[in-house]
Amino acid sequence: MQDLGRPSAADRAVKRTRVLDLLRRTGHERLVLTSVGSLAWYLDGARPAVRLSAERGVVAVVVDADGDTVVVPANEADRLAAEELPADVRVRVTDWWAPLLGPELSPGSPGVLVEDDPVAAEGLRAARAGLLPAETARYRRLGRDAAETLTATALRLHPGMTEREAAARLGGELIARGADPVVVLVAGEERLPFRHALPTGGALGRRVMLVVCARRHGLIANATRWVALAPPTAAEADADARIRGVETAFLAASTPGRPLGEVFAAGASAYADRGFPADEWTRHHQGGPTGYWGRDPVATPDSAVPLAAGQAVAWNPSAAGVKTEDTLLLGEGGLEVLTTDGVWPATRDELGLLRPDVLVRC
Template sequence: MAPLRSTFGDEILRENEVAGELQAARAALVPAEVDRYRRLCREVAALMSTVLAGVRPDDTERQVAARLAGGLVALGADPLVVLAAGRDRLSYRHPLPTTGPIGAVAMVVVCARRQGLIANVTRWIRFTPATAEEEDVQRRLFEVEHAFFAATRPGAVLSDVFAAGTAAYAEQGFAADEWTRHHQGGPTGYNGRDPRAGASADGLVVSHQAFAWNPNVPGAKVEDTVLVGNGDPEVLSVAADWPTLTVSGLARPLVREQ
């Protein structure tokens, strides 16, 4: 972006010089933005539900990604990120789609932007029943996510929220350093992560701020766009026909069998 000339003189003001101030200014969404965000997130979640309902094991990752990307464009949204991993590639945390088949289990990830705001959603489908071990991993990962949610309260320091969430990996029986293998998310809204949370993130959580935490372990990940209030966050990216499990009072998306 070209530098802006101050109206108070000849001083040149560059965007990176006020990045922190701009980030703080856009953190708390106003009612009109919240309304737009709710519509976008609901439509993206519904689209994912519809597209994934038509997926079959012999579909390729690229075919699934293409259907999702086309659907997002039809919604008037920009498909910033569309990821897909079939059974053979679930170890990849950021799986760019390939010509490989979906197979028995698949994860898809979407980041879609409309009118500046970005919906971040991850969903899983499977064609064979989950094992007891797979169900246990998913349940424990939901508890890790809950630790992030519980700490994400107005006035909290972002680095403290990050510490509470990452500490939950070991508390839930995962490797203590599991969080180092992929970013954990953070504030969202007008950037995919605004900023990406970490141990040195010193911003404060504010009311009406959007977040997208994405805790993940091999073979499991959970991600939704949520809005911070005084109690539990409001999950914005919901689809009425997607199966959920209530975790500490909040409905969380299960792996859908089809």
């Protein structure tokens, strides 16, 4: 079986070329990468942080015409060299108590471009948008594992279980599959209006929302599922169908080259068409491109960022008590659902895509 965790020399070469092109366009000699997302992308799936919530890595990468240098504190050096770093990088070890980067690599230093610079940030976003072959293979495997996690958890729910118990199962299933649970949300019957329902000690009751954002090799798969532990009402079934219609509008507009603002407008306008308040989109973000960040970036009405071929998207339209979300790839043959396991009940939408139904367990 292919080792999807091993860095791909071919993908790494393309990423390096993209970064060197950015340096040439901006007239800089070196680029310094420090964020978890950029480091995981450029180091081809390495885990550059220790805390799951960390936004900055415990390492930094300096890219220049001579090669890539990974700056590592001494207490992390052996593990990272043995388990995480590509073989083609130079490693510079620093004292763990000293600053990772010296003043010669700080913002404003001659010839240095740091990723927090707006020009660098936009250039890097564009560079990582189109996923490469090894990344795509990893994403497909991660998407399936995230979907399997949701199914395995859903099949063990019961009305008296607490949200925290359900969240523990979600997190455990992800970790057992080698993925980090960067977001785990559970809403029971009493908390369904909350879009970001951090789990509590309350009982699940008759209807449950499960949400995961699972990270592996730096990539993040996002998905939401609904479970009915009592027969759904006609109103619930109707709202579920209508919110899926809103998602269909987002997905139909998601074509390579189209500005995010246009895709956003197509999806947002569908709320009124599907019987929701026209301003429902203002109550929660609607998603957007994804990959090495949960959203890269979050789509907004005025966003001019174009979608790219080979990019992943995760739209998440929602209203009170309803939401839909999956991670899909803008592939050569059209949209491909990544977060699917072939087990969860699904129905084809107007685009021919299999979309998850509410899992009825009663």
